[in-house]
Amino acid sequence: MTTIDLENSTVRELNRELHTASAGSWYVKNPRGAHALAVGLNAPLYVEIVGHAGYYCAGMNQEATVIVKGNVATGVAENMMSGRVHVHGHASQSAGATAHGGLLIIDGDASARCGISMKGINIVVKGSVGHMSAFMGQAGDLVVLGDAGDALGDSLYEARLFVRGKVASLGTDCVEKEMRSEHLTALAELLRQSGADADPSEFRRYGSSRKLYNFQRDNVSHY
Amino acid sequence: MCGIVGLFLKNKKLEPDLGALLAPMLDSMCGRGPDSAGLAIYDGISPAGVVKISLQHDDLAYDWAKLADELETRIKGKVQYSVNSTHALFFVAGEESAIRVILREIAPKVAIMSMGKRIQIMKETGTPAEVIARFGVSGMRGSHAIAHTRMATESAVTTAGSHPFSTGSDLCLVHNGSLSNHSRLRTNLQREGIVFSTENDTEVAAGYLANRLQHGFSLQAALEASLRDLDGFYTFAVGTASGFAVLRDPIACKPAVLAETDDYVAMASEYRALTSLPGIEHARLWEPEPAVVYNWSHS
Structure with missing residues (x-):
C-alpha cells in the first residue's frame, strides 16, 4: 500500500498518480477537507482516505474502490460510472448526484438532494437523508435506513426509493408503491453489499406515478 | 460563492x-x-455613556485628529481614537444616534462601519x-x-x-x-x-x-x-x-x-x-x- 500524506503532497500530485496507475492500493493521510480527492479514477484501484474530504470526492469514479474514514462535503461520487465509494462518516448535499453506476454507501447521514438526478447508481444511506433527495432520479436505487426529509423523489422518473423510517413529505409525482418480491430481493442484495443490518420487510418503496413525463394541462399545477 | x-x-x-x-x-x-x-x-x-465607533476613509492620510477635535467640540465631551490603515476606532462620549447625525454633518465622506459597545468592523x-x-x-x-x-x-x-x-x-x-x-x-x-x-x-x-x-x-x-x-x-x-x-x-x-x-x-x-x-x-x-x-x- 502506498501512503500519500497531503501535508507534503498536493491534490494534483495525488490524482496524477492515481490516474496513471492500473492497479494498487493507496492510503491518503491529512485530507483536511481538500476538494476533488481521488476524482476521475479509471481502474480497479483501492484508495483509503483517512479524515474528512471536501467537495466532489471520488467524482466520476470508474471501477475504483474509495473509502473515506471521515465526512465528505458536497457531491461525493458525483457522476460515478462504476466502482464503490464508502463514506464512514456523514455526507453533505448532492451525494451521488447524476451518477450512472456503482455503489455509494454512507454510514452516517446525507443532507439535502442526496441522489439528485441519479441515473443508475445505487446509494445506501445508513442514517437519514435531507430534503429533495432523489430529485429527478432517473434510474438506480436509493436505500435509506433512517428518515427522509421533505419532498422525497420530487419529479421522479424511474429511480426506486426504499425508506425504512419516516418520510417528512413526498415530492410532486412521487407515491408509495407496493413492495413486491423482486423489490425485496433487490433490496436484500443491496443491504448485503453494504453491510447494513436491516430487514428488507421494514422498508417502504416509493416511485414515480408517471404523471409528469409529458406535459398535460390537467397537471399544470404540479409543474 | x-x-x-x-x-x-x-x-x-x-x-x-x-x-x-x-x-x-x-x-x-x-x-x-x-x-x-x-x-x-x-x-x-466601552464604559457607560461611551460609544465604540468604527470609521473608514479611503485616504490613508486622512486627518483623523482634526475629525476628533471637531467631534469633541460638537459633543462637548471626550473623544479617543486609534488609526488602523484606512480605518479608525473612535470612543466617543454620547448617544449613538446623535453622534451619527453629527458625523454625517461634519465628515460626510467618512463611512460609519459600526457603532456599539463592543463591535469593531474592518473591511476592504x-x-x-x-x-x-x-x-x-x-x-x-x-x-x-x-x-x-x-x-x-x-x-x-x-x-x-x-x-x-x-x-x-x-x-x-x-x-x-x-x-x-x-x-x-x-x-x-x-x-x-x-x-x-x-x-x-x-x-x-x-x-x-x-x-x-x-x-x-x-x-x-x-x-x-x-x-x-x-x-x-x-x-x-x-x-x-x-x-x-x-x-x-x-x-x-x-x-x-x-x-x-x-x-x-x-x-x-x-x-x-x-x-x-x-x-x-x-x-x-x-x-x-x-x-x-x-x-x-x-x-
Whole structure:
C-alpha cells in the first residue's frame, strides 16, 4: 500500500498518480477537507482516505474502490460510472448526484438532494437523508435506513426509493408503491453489499406515478 | 460563492488569540471569493455613556485628529481614537444616534462601519490575506468574531459593498447568497427610519434584523421572522454584543458547517476553514439544518 500524506503532497500530485496507475492500493493521510480527492479514477484501484474530504470526492469514479474514514462535503461520487465509494462518516448535499453506476454507501447521514438526478447508481444511506433527495432520479436505487426529509423523489422518473423510517413529505409525482418480491430481493442484495443490518420487510418503496413525463394541462399545477 | 466564517469562544483563556485563530480560517476561504474581505470582532466593553465607533476613509492620510477635535467640540465631551490603515476606532462620549447625525454633518465622506459597545468592523477590497495583513488581524483579541470573503455578484466591488454590514448597535451580518426581494424591503425599512449606505442586498438583511430588534424581537425571533420575509438564497452569520447566530434558508443551497468543542463554537462555509482550529479532530461537527436558527451567547 502506498501512503500519500497531503501535508507534503498536493491534490494534483495525488490524482496524477492515481490516474496513471492500473492497479494498487493507496492510503491518503491529512485530507483536511481538500476538494476533488481521488476524482476521475479509471481502474480497479483501492484508495483509503483517512479524515474528512471536501467537495466532489471520488467524482466520476470508474471501477475504483474509495473509502473515506471521515465526512465528505458536497457531491461525493458525483457522476460515478462504476466502482464503490464508502463514506464512514456523514455526507453533505448532492451525494451521488447524476451518477450512472456503482455503489455509494454512507454510514452516517446525507443532507439535502442526496441522489439528485441519479441515473443508475445505487446509494445506501445508513442514517437519514435531507430534503429533495432523489430529485429527478432517473434510474438506480436509493436505500435509506433512517428518515427522509421533505419532498422525497420530487419529479421522479424511474429511480426506486426504499425508506425504512419516516418520510417528512413526498415530492410532486412521487407515491408509495407496493413492495413486491423482486423489490425485496433487490433490496436484500443491496443491504448485503453494504453491510447494513436491516430487514428488507421494514422498508417502504416509493416511485414515480408517471404523471409528469409529458406535459398535460390537467397537471399544470404540479409543474 | 463568497466564504463566511465565525468563531465564538467559550473558553476565556483563548480570547487573546481570537485574531490568530480567525485569520487562517478567513484566509482559507479565499478561493470562494477574492474580491474583498472583512470582519467584525467583539472585544471589551466601552464604559457607560461611551460609544465604540468604527470609521473608514479611503485616504490613508486622512486627518483623523482634526475629525476628533471637531467631534469633541460638537459633543462637548471626550473623544479617543486609534488609526488602523484606512480605518479608525473612535470612543466617543454620547448617544449613538446623535453622534451619527453629527458625523454625517461634519465628515460626510467618512463611512460609519459600526457603532456599539463592543463591535469593531474592518473591511476592504482585496484578498483575505491582504485584508488580514492590512489590519493586523492576527494580533487582535476578542470574545467572538465573524468574517467574510466576497465574490461580488450583485453590487460593485467597493469597501462599502464588502461584508460585514452593520445597521444596528453591536449588530452585524455576513451573508453567502443573494436576496431577490431586497429592493421592496429596503423601501419599507427606509419608511421605518432604517438608513442604508449602499445598494447591496445584504445590507437590507442587516437592516431588517436591526428593525426587528428595535421592535423588541429577540435575535432568535428576528431570524425566524426573516425566514418569512426574506426571499432568496442565504447562509447568514450574525454577530451581536453577546454572541452569534447562524441561519440557512429553507432550500439550503449555500453551504455551512458547524463545529463545537468545550473551548469554542466555529462555523464556516467549508470544513477546510476549520482545520487550523485547536482540537478540531475531536470537535462535534455537523451541518446546520435548513431554516433552523442556531444561536450562542455569553451570559
